[in-house]
Amino acid sequence: MVRGLSNKVVIFILVLLALAGGGGYLVYEYLIPTREASERELSGLKSQIQAKYEEVARMKEEFILLQSQLRDFKDLEARGFFNNQNRSEAEENFAKLNARVGILKATLTYAPGTIVSNQQADEAKQMVIKSHGKVEIDSLDDVDVYTLLKFMQERYPGSIDITRLELERVQVLNAALLRKIGGGDPVPLIKGEFEFDWRTMTSKDDANPPGVN
Amino acid sequence: MSAPMPSLISPTRCVLLIMDDGVGVYKSSGSGVEFIDTLHWRGGGFEEKLSDMISRSGASAVMILNDAVEQHYRKEKVPVLSYFDKANIIQRRLNVAFPNYSMRAAMPLKAGTKAVREAASGDKDAAKGDLYLFAAVPSTDAFGRIMTALANVDQQVVGYGLLPVESTSMVDALVKKVSEKRGGGGARWSILISQHRGGGLRQIVVRNNELALTRVTPVVEPDPENPGMWAADVSQELQATLSYLSRFGYTPEDGLELIVIGDPAYTEPLETMIYAPCNYNVLSVPAAGAMLGVRAQRDEPHYADALHAGWSGRKLSLDLPLTSRDIMAIRQPRQIALGVMTISAIALSGVAGVAVDEGMNLYATTVNIEVAQIQKKKIEEIYYEELKRKESMGIDIPLIKGALSINKAITQVVVNPLDVLDAIARSMEDIRLDKFEFLNQGQEPAGTQKPGEVMSPRNTEIALTISFAGNIDIVKGNEEIDKLVARMNERLEKIGYLAKVETPLRDTTFRGASDVEYGVIANKRQITDRYEAAIRVRKVGKNG
Numbered sequence: 001m002v003r004g005l006s007n008k009v010v011i012f013i014l015v016l017l018a019l020a021g022g023g024g025y026l027v028y029e030y031l032i033p034t035r036e037a038s039e040r041e042l043s044g045l046k047s048q049i050q051a052k053y054e055e056v057a058r059m060k061e062e063f064i065l066l067q068s069q070l071r072d073f074k075d076l077e078a079r080g081f082f083n084n085q086n087r088s089e090a091e092e093n094f095a096k097l098n099a100r101v102g103i104l105k106a107t108l109t110y111a112p113g114t115i116v117s118n119q120q121a122d123e124a125k126q127m128v129i130k131s132h133g134k135v136e137i138d139s140l141d142d143v144d145v146y147t148l149l150k151f152m153q154e155r156y157p158g159s160i161d162i163t164r165l166e167l168e169r170v171q172v173l174n175a176a177l178l179r180k181i182g183g184g185d186p187v188p189l190i191k192g193e194f195e196f197d198w199r200t201m202t203s204k205d206d207a208n209p210p211g212v213n
Numbered sequence: 214m215s216a217p218m219p220s221l222i223s224p225t226r227c228v229l230l231i232m233d234d235g236v237g238v239y240k241s242s243g244s245g246v247e248f249i250d251t252l253h254w255r256g257g258g259f260e261e262k263l264s265d266m267i268s269r270s271g272a273s274a275v276m277i278l279n280d281a282v283e284q285h286y287r288k289e290k291v292p293v294l295s296y297f298d299k300a301n302i303i304q305r306r307l308n309v310a311f312p313n314y315s316m317r318a319a320m321p322l323k324a325g326t327k328a329v330r331e332a333a334s335g336d337k338d339a340a341k342g343d344l345y346l347f348a349a350v351p352s353t354d355a356f357g358r359i360m361t362a363l364a365n366v367d368q369q370v371v372g373y374g375l376l377p378v379e380s381t382s383m384v385d386a387l388v389k390k391v392s393e394k395r396g397g398g399g400a401r402w403s404i405l406i407s408q409h410r411g412g413g414l415r416q417i418v419v420r421n422n423e424l425a426l427t428r429v430t431p432v433v434e435p436d437p438e439n440p441g442m443w444a445a446d447v448s449q450e451l452q453a454t455l456s457y458l459s460r461f462g463y464t465p466e467d468g469l470e471l472i473v474i475g476d477p478a479y480t481e482p483l484e485t486m487i488y489a490p491c492n493y494n495v496l497s498v499p500a501a502g503a504m505l506g507v508r509a510q511r512d513e514p515h516y517a518d519a520l521h522a523g524w525s526g527r528k529l530s531l532d533l534p535l536t537s538r539d540i541m542a543i544r545q546p547r548q549i550a551l552g553v554m555t556i557s558a559i560a561l562s563g564v565a566g567v568a569v570d571e572g573m574n575l576y577a578t579t580v581n582i583e584v585a586q587i588q589k590k591k592i593e594e595i596y597y598e599e600l601k602r603k604e605s606m607g608i609d610i611p612l613i614k615g616a617l618s619i620n621k622a623i624t625q626v627v628v629n630p631l632d633v634l635d636a637i638a639r640s641m642e643d644i645r646l647d648k649f650e651f652l653n654q655g656q657e658p659a660g661t662q663k664p665g666e667v668m669s670p671r672n673t674e675i676a677l678t679i680s681f682a683g684n685i686d687i688v689k690g691n692e693e694i695d696k697l698v699a700r701m702n703e704r705l706e707k708i709g710y711l712a713k714v715e716t717p718l719r720d721t722t723f724r725g726a727s728d729v730e731y732g733v734i735a736n737k738r739q740i741t742d743r744y745e746a747a748i749r750v751r752k753v754g755k756n757g
Contacts (some may be wrong), residue, residue: 004546120615
């Protein structure tokens with residue numbers, strides 16, 4: 001086959017070369033990629049496990065935290081934070097507060113409510129709704145107005161955010177006015193108005209009840 | 214001169230000793246040298262038998278040593294040449310010196326180097342060029358038969374050397390050993406006498422550690438019945454050699470170390486027959502082998518051919534390898550094949566190493582994946598259990614978190630006007646407000662904020678209007694207003710507000726305009742007129 005070399009030697013060399021070449025090909029073409037793929041798979045699995053561990057830890061932590069938050073949430077719920085701002089109920093509530101305070105005259109108007117975009121509310125399948133209200137007041141005493149405001153902030157469902165309040169003393173109390181008032185004629189000494197943003201959360205289903213578009 | 218390798222790592226070689234009547238086959242290895250057999254030229258199937266012997270010896274390489282009579286030596290002075298020209302010039306000189314012999318070689322003699330001869334003579338001009346030992350042997354039919362036998366086996370061919378040249382170092386080593394043993398100084402001349410299986414008596418004369426003369430002569434076979442006959446024959450040959458030595462510049466003052474290897478039964482009588490002044494040493498083959506570190510496996514005290522074969526067989530390479538086309542035709546392909554095999558083997562080992570490493574890594578990764586999958590399954594179980602626990606408790610985490618977060622965001626920005634009005638009211642004392650306007654406007658607190666966005670502070674302010682009677686002392690009125698603002702700020706600063714006089718009753722500085730009526734009518738009208746002052750309260754603190 002080759003001068004000076006026996007066939008046995010030549011075949012042996014060829015076998016060696018074939019083994020080295022074939023082995024190298026197998027190692028670099030299959031073994032290393034397989035090992036790399038396995039390592040990637042392992043790395044991915046480890047990441048998933050780590051993420052899951054963190055999630056479980058977070059859930060446990062949240063659970064502990066939620067134990068304390070749950071009370072606040074219940075308070076929030078009791079304060080009517082979850083309210084769909086039904087206008088008739090709102091008017092009725094205001095009427096009750098007004099009657100309790102004894103305002104001479106209060107005119108309440110609500111602008112159409114709006115939805116405030118909030119991601120956390122979306123995640124909870126809820127939405128934040130906001131209604132801008134305006135109240136025009138005639139009163140004997142400014143304290144009545146303050147009382148009404150205090151009641152609204154404390155007893156109104158959700159959050160009342162007073163954005164504007166204007167009061168003006170329109171009359172100075174004197175003997176003539178006092179007689180008039182004593183005679184049963186309600187004479188307003190204070191006139192004013194206030195505006196507020198009323199915010200509550202409600203479920204998306206509540207906001208779009210069936211049959212209402 | 215190539216020194217023999219330590220016996221432990223010396224390679225297993227088959228040494229072919231070419232003699233005049235045949236070829237001796239020896240196996241040299243770390244465990245010693247073993248005489249296998251002698252094949253006579255005249256025997257039938259010579260090539261096949263030799264090939265078979267080489268194959269069965271288990272040797273990886275073959276070394277050929279020429280111990281025949283026909284060996285030609287010549288000392289030649291070669292001028293000092295550049296490194297690149299040296300090989301060509303020496304080859305050309307060899308061709309000229311031995312035109313009829315195809316196998317030739319040359320080696321520089323240490324004693325003949327220019328530097329040594331300069332030092333000896335002290336004359337730079339007298340010592341031009343280096344001395345070389347030129348050697349050649351004829352390419353005989355017998356050699357061709359050996360080549361044919363070698364072509365039929367796969368062993369490497371180490372080379373083709375001349376026994377006297379290759380054994381010169383052995384003589385030198387033996388002389389050193391016997392001198393050390395005797396405790397005497399070294400002689401300049403040494404003669405090694407040994408009988409080989411072919412019947413020839415090999416004499417190697419070494420001067421200053423280099424080959425000076427060699428002779429191979431037929432002598433009688435040793436006869437146990439008459440040991441003196443062999444000794445007498447040898448003494449005659451030695452005398453002849455000594456007579457040659459004088460031609461080479463030998464004088465008795467130089468000193469002569471004579472080593473005779475053989476059975477002491479034959480060599481000891483020889484001492485009485487030598488009249489030349491010398492240090493006479495008799496060594497049996499095992500004794501000489503022990504001195505040289507060459508262990509002859511057969512218990513042969515007399516024939517020293519195995520000793521020569523064992524000594525040369527342990528060398529990494531021959532001192533004076535003879536080259537010829539026939540040798541190269543076999544040697545070169547095998548060397549290349551060996552190189553390729555070595556590289557392939559290294560590559561295969563490397564690949565195997567990488568494969569094992571990768572395989573182990575893959576195995577470890579696979580095991581880790583299995584463990585990780587079990588871990589993942591467990592953690593998922595824990596996760597779903599946790600989820601189920603919360604679901605069973607009726608806790609809607611997103612709702613709770615979202616509602617509290619939104620409520621917090623709203624609460625942080627919502628301003629209760631009653632707080633600031635209370636602070637203002639407590640500062641008023643006798644003064645009454647005519648009018649006030651509270652404004653609290655800004656960004657929607659419940660909206661989703663973009664990452665990094667900071668909610669801008671709300672604009673919270675209260676405009677207070679206070680009126681005074683038209684007949685009041687303006688300066689005092691302004692002072693009252695200033696005092697009121699100071700009182701307010703004492704309280705307001707605590708809750709993050711700041712009050713400032715926006716409009717005094719009247720500006721009494723140079724900036725203010727003046728329009729005043731005087732007289733009775735004017736005085737009457739002043740009672741009904743009102744001065745108005747304005748105070749603005751702003752939120753300066755952060756909400757929430």
